[in-house]
Structure formats: structure tokens, C-alpha cells
Amino acid sequence: TCLPNYYLLNNTCLPQCPSHYYNDNNSLTCQPCSSPCDTCTTFSKLMHRLHSYLLPPRHRLQNSLPQTYYSNTTNCLPCDSPCLNCLTSTMCSSCTTNYSLLASNYTCLLLCPDTYTSVNQTCTPCSSNCYTCSTLSLCLTCPSNLYLFNATCLNPCPSAYYPNTTTAKCAPCHYTCTTCTNTSYCTHCSIGYQLQTNFTCISTCPNYQV
Numbered sequence: 619t620c621l622p623n624y625y626l627l628n629n630t631c632l633p634q635c636p637s638h639y640y641n642d643n644n645s646l647t648c649q650p651c652s653s654p655c656d657t658c659t660t661f662s663k664l665m666h667r668l669h670s671y672l673l674p675p676r677h678r679l680q681n682s683l684p685q686t687y688y689s690n691t692t693n694c695l696p697c698d699s700p701c702l703n704c705l706t707s708t709m710c711s712s713c714t715t716n717y718s719l720l721a722s723n724y725t726c727l728l729l730c731p732d733t734y735t736s737v738n739q740t741c742t743p744c745s746s747n748c749y750t751c752s753t754l755s756l757c758l759t760c761p762s763n764l765y766l767f768n769a770t771c772l773n774p775c776p777s778a779y780y781p782n783t784t785t786a787k788c789a790p791c792h793y794t795c796t797t798c799t800n801t802s803y804c805t806h807c808s809i810g811y812q813l814q815t816n817f818t819c820i821s822t823c824p825n826y827q828v
Contacts, residue, residue, distance in 0.1 A: 619646065620646050622646075624646065625641050625642070625646055625647055625648045626646060626647045626648065627639065627647065627648035632648065635648035635649075636648070638650060638651050639651060640658045658694075685702055685703055686701065686702060686703075686704075688703070688704045688705060688706065688707070690706075695707060697710065698710075699714070700713055700714040700717045700726045701713065701714070701726055702714045704724075705724065708724075709724035710724050710725060710726045711724070712739070713726035713739055714726070716728065717739065718730055718736040718739045718740055718741045719739060719740050719741060720734070720741040721740065721741070727741065730742075732749055732750055733748065733749060733750070733751075735750075735751045735752065735753060735754060737753075737754065742754060744757065745757065747760070747761070747764060747770070747771040748760065748761075748771060749761045749771075752769075755769075756769040757769050757770055757771050759786065760786055764786075765781045765782070765786055765787055765788045766786060766787040766788065767779065767787065767788035772788060775788035776788065777796055777797065778790060778791050778795065778796055778797070778798075779791060780797075780798045780799055780800060780801075782800075789801070791804065792804060792818075792819070793808070794807055794808050794811045794818070794819035794820075795807060795808065795819055796808050802817075802818070803817045804817050804818060804819050805817070807819035810822055
């Protein structure tokens with residue numbers, strides 16, 4: 619046993635228990651903290667009598683906080699999975715592997731919602747004209763009334779392309795057209811071609827020059 623104000627640990631009497639232990643004033647011994655606290659204490663003598671050992675949430679946090687736990691000012695409390703770090707048990711501030719943080723509601727998601735893409739495990743808004751995207755500026759799909767062309771969303775489509783409402787993409791006109799409403803309905807013809815009444819374009823060159 620030790621003198622008053624000293625605590626026994628490994629057959630040595632100490633004035634203060636080291637990290638990962640707390641001073642047990644009842645037994646005058648150093649008792650181990652439960653993970654993840656570096657230093658800890660009991661709530662009260664009553665709490666200590668009610669529990670032969672204390673779970674991590676019942677230890678008071680004194681120093682730095684480990685991952686997957688948060689502090690409610692006095693206690694180490696576990697984050698809910700898949701939070702890596704959190705503000706409360708359900709408010710994530712970073713996520714475990716394969717999850718991305720949606721900061722607007724502090725949740726971790728396997729897939730970011732539409733109009734977002736994952737950048738460094740954070741759901742980040744796509745370019746303003748994308749509906750879904752693979753990077754911030756490379757669109758995969760477009761909002762209503764816009765059409766996908768070379769990973770961007772446009773309306774109108776560029777020359778020699780028309781808006782395909784089925785695929786929501788800019789599709790190429792027939793090679794003889796400069797503008798069209800579909801692949802077989804030209805509205806303007808390329809140089810050297812003439813628009814016909816059936817909205818096709820035919821060559822204006824004599825047959826022997828074709």
C-alpha cells in the first residue's frame with residue numbers, strides 16, 4: 619500500500635497516475651482508462667460504486683480526441699459508422715474509406731447525390747450546368763432542356779448537331795447538313811450541297827465532277 623496522496627502502480631507508489639490511468643482514491647491505486655481516452659476520471663464515487671469498470675463513454679476526455687470519437691465537453695463518445703470524425707454521434711465531419719461527406723447535412727454517403735461528385739471524399743457540387751458529373755467540370759448527364767456534348771451541357775447544340783430528346787445528347791446531323799432537326803431532316807446544307815423539298819441535301823456539282 620501507499621501513503622496518502624500516492625497511488626500504487628506496478629509495485630511503485632506515484633503522486634500522479636500516468637497517461638491511460640486514473641487516480642482511484644478509494645483503493646489508492648492507478649486504474650486503467652478504457653480506450654480511447656488518454657487520461658480519464660470517474661464521474662463520482664457513486665458512479666464508481668455502481669460500475670465495477672467504466673465503458674469509454676463514461677470516461678472524461680482530458681487531451682486529444684481519437685478518430686471515431688467526439689467530445690460532448692466532458693466525455694469520449696463514439697461516432698456512428700461510417701463517420702471517421704464527428705461533431706455529434708450522427709453529425710459526421712469526415713468519413714471512413716469509400717464514403718464521402720455531404721457537408722450540408724453532415725452525412726457520409728457511398729454515392730454523392732445528383733449534381734455532386736466526390737472530391738477527396740467530400741461531395742462537391744458539379745459545374746452549374748451539369749446534372750451528374752465525373753469531375754467538377756465533366757458532365758455525365760444534363761438538366762432538362764440541356765444536351766450533353768463533349769462532357770458539357772448545351773442548348774442549342776453546335777453547328778452540324780441537333781438535340782436528341784431521347785438520349786438528351788447533341789447528335790450529329792448527316793454529313794451534308796450544317797443544321798438539322800434529326801439525322802434525316804436537314805434545314806441548311808453544307809457548301810456544295812443544295813436543300814431539297816424532302817429536307818435532304820444533294821450535291822450541286824455535275825455528275826462528272828462528283
